[in-house]
Amino acid sequence: MDKPHKIPESVLVVIHTPDLEVLLIERADRPGFWQSVTGSLDTKDEPLIDTAARELFEETGIAADGKHIVLRDWHLSNIYEIYPVWRHRYAPGVTHNTEHVFSVCVPRNIEIALSPREHLQYAWLPYLEAADRCFSSSNAEAILQLPRHFQS
Template sequence: MKIPVSVLVVIYKSNGEVLLIERADRENFWQSVTGSIDFASEDLRQAAIREVQEETGIDVHKLSPGALQDMHHHIEYEIYPQWRFKYEDGVIKNTEHWFSLKVPDDVAIRLSPREHIAYQWLPFATAAAKCFSPSNGQAILRLFSSKAS
């Protein structure tokens, strides 16, 4: 059963482009890297590193120190009814912790075809508007509003 604690990682380049990936199980469902922790004591940062590797092929350990940043923000949202079967009975909410990852402009993306079928780099405002999840769009906008200040 899934644990209702997850990470969301906004991956971006120095030019402000953000990586969005399209889910394999839902057409036109674009998102940032997301995923639940694997076990109750899993460190959130380690979960973010693992999910980035699994979903994009990017090895965070090979990037410059400080590339992965905890955005020190989390949200709680209601789990879609059609996905609640993945959780213990009665679990209807998930807590999502936000991270950002700055990557080199020439980074190679290798999708996990079981999870995602396409990717694209978009200007951050366009990416935020394209996300299926409103909170994913908010995470992108929050990241870039903090960079402007």
């Protein structure tokens, strides 16, 4: 059975501490490519906040509970060209994705449980260093905007 095409709409979740250290994760399918949590909608009608919570948990083991761990919707969307290496995952002719940005503030000592199928390792970095390490320009730009979206 063929795997269904990915929906070209996704979330980006910047995970950070109150002092703006950012969690980055290294892709298993592209070692050396570091990023925040990302993921596509499972269905076209899946609420973005649900996608963000699902991806956050699947990729890091962090559960957004709405009380202590709260996802914050930045109401910011980026449209970018899908890297050619990943276009086969989308329907023929799809070349662009719309990404919706979220963040979540967590304690620095929170337990991280990576999905080994998706990621090799993680690192906590000051936000400027994290932005420099990201392979995705939209991810780097979101990290650079973090101080404007978070006041401790």
